[in-house]
Amino acid sequence: MPDVAAKTIESTFPQLTVENGFAALPPEFYTRLMPTPVPAPYLVDGNDTASALIGLDPAAFSSRQFIDVFSGNQLMAGSQPLSAVYSGHQFGQWAGQLGDGRAILLGDVPSHDGTHRIELQLKGAGATPYSRMGDGRAVLRSSIREYLCSEAMAALGIPTSRALSVIGSDQLVMRETPETTAVVTRMAPSFVRFGSFEHWFYNKKHNSLKILADYVIAQFYPELKATENPYQAFLAEVSKRTAHLMADWQAVGFMHGVMNTDNMSILGLTLDYGPFGFMEAFDPGHICNHTDQQGRYAYDMQPQIGHWNCYALGQALLPLIGSVEDTQDALKDYQPQYVARYDALMHAKLGLQTVQHGDEQLFDAMFALMKTSHTDFTLFFRRLGDFQISDPLSDSPLRDLFIDTAGFDTWSLQYRARLKAEHSMDASRRLAMQKTNPKYVLRNYLAQVAIEKAQNKDYSEISKLRKILQRPFDEQPEHADYAALPPDWANGLEVSCST
Structure with missing residues (x-):
């Protein structure tokens, strides 16, 4: 491990009171170490929704101190940085010892409401004893994806770790090609794993x-x-x-x-x-x-x-x-x-308030039809909310998602009958379904557009996309393009473990 202690100074950072409950465990559970500083770090994006969870003023994002602390170049008072050891099964096979190969836990801070504590973890802050021949760095590309998706999932109401910020650096590391590095600050009550x-x-x-x-x-x-x-x-x-x-x-x-x-x-x-x-x-x-x-x-x-x-x-x-x-x-x-x-959840997604005999068959027929027609998952459920019991002509935008239109017509008759059976009302059902079926999700091509702009030093798309994804159930007509079917070029996108 490189000697970086001389490059690390202590920051007072008065807005946060840092402890480290995990550090109270015996030393065999972790390795204490300092983050490895990155050269000339800069803010890529800061998340005001996440900062509110720990009572941190978003105005701090632009400060030199914030950038230095959450790039790993400085420590906050009370921080006891460490990386945890763990093992695991990978793709069904016992892999033995693993551990935080790119993650360093800074410590934990109280939640804004005082009900619990939240750990702050830097991902990409340098090599650890568990890096397994890696450099411990995260690249900008993968950092943006994690940052955006953790916030998208939180807005969808799905339990998730959160992301406070992405700090970038022009430091290059070699992956398939040379890429610039970044550090994501992840937040969760605990990062303990199976x-x-x-x-x-x-x-x-x-x-x-x-x-x-x-x-x-x-x-x-x-x-x-x-x-x-x-x-x-x-x-x-x-x-x-x-x-x-x-x-x-x-x-x-x-x-x-x-x-x-x-x-x-x-x-x-x-x-x-x-x-x-x-x-x-x-x-x-x-x-x-x-x-x-x-x-x-x-x-x-x-x-x-x-x-x-x-x-x-x-x-x-x-x-x-x-x-x-x-x-x-x-x-x-x-x-x-x-x-x-x-x-x-499926009853809610279809706007059904009761459970009735035959519902499972209705769901199975729907998914079989979607599979045959390669129907877009998110668009289907969102448009389903506009379905009207008494007006088959209202089905057109939904019907257009299907290659097998005859199959859709058959299913829509079954769905219409099911809605009538519980005396469903179009207006109230539509409102309920819009709160359940998101209009906006983090499609791979949306992330890729933000990544490519960021690689050219334009970080505006990250902030814009994050804000759209933080309101996934709202119509946001000014951003309707972000809910559209993916363009043809997106078919070539692939993600892998190296992402």
Whole structure:
């Protein structure tokens, strides 16, 4: 590790009071280290919505101090920077020790409402002992994607880590080609992962496993301490949150791309944005990650993989829970929890207020038709809100999304009859569906346009796109182009683990 201590000075940064609860764990859980400074850092974008979570005045974004602190060139008073160790299963195979290869935890600060603490983590702040021959840097391209998507997901109401800022530098690193670097400041109550527990289980260090479990339960699940078996209750709660998260992803067509156990949050958050994507032309088997040659993390596999990952966590917690039977019992509600939440979300997306016999067949027929016609996922559900029971002519904008128009006509008769059966009212249903079905999602081509402008020193599109995505359910007619079908050139876009 390079000696960078002499280049790091302490910043008072009076708006934030920094501690580091994770640093109270024994030293085997992490490595203390300083971020590696970057030359001549500058602000790419600052997120006022995220800064409000920690009571930070957005006016600070333009200050030299903010740029230096959140590029890793300075430390805030109280900060105890560290990188955590963990292990994990990657693409279904045990990968052994991993850890924060590009991430450095600065510490945690109180939330603005005082209800909890929020960790601040720099991604791309230099090499760590867990970098696995890498340079520990993040490139501007991937940093912009994570920054925008974490905020888009939050606005969609999906649990996620957040992003405070992107700080850029003209420093070059080699990927497929030379690229400029950037540092993203990520925010979450905790970045502990399923793989954090697997690390101690597979290293047969059950005392460390217990220390971590007790820490997580005390900090984030204190209500479980009084249960008969807190570790079993913890697994059950994480399993439930994961099931709900998978349902949330499926309902908006989000694909994570790399659902390794080291990328799974013990708080049920969407974590570690890499080769993600939002479904466009509907294909249940779509693989958003070009690296995923076997399709392990395809769209229709995500609920199953979420369940698999919970079993991997259960295996790691087995020494604490005490028996296989109790561990399996903690996992038994995953599937019912997923089905119930997904079913509720689908009813809401179709504007249905009641559950009736035949609804599942209606949904299945809809998705089969969408698959055959390669119907755009987001546009379909958004336009479905304009469906009128008494006026078939109103179907035209929706019908235009289908190659199989005859098939759509048949399905629309079934849907119209279903709406009549519960005496649905067009106006109220439309309002409810607009609050459920987003008009704007982070399509890959939108991110690519922002990236290409940023690579030419124009960062305005990042800010503009972030603000649009922070109001995904609003009409925003002045930005209607951002809700349009992707252009033909977007068909050639690919994302992979290197993204």
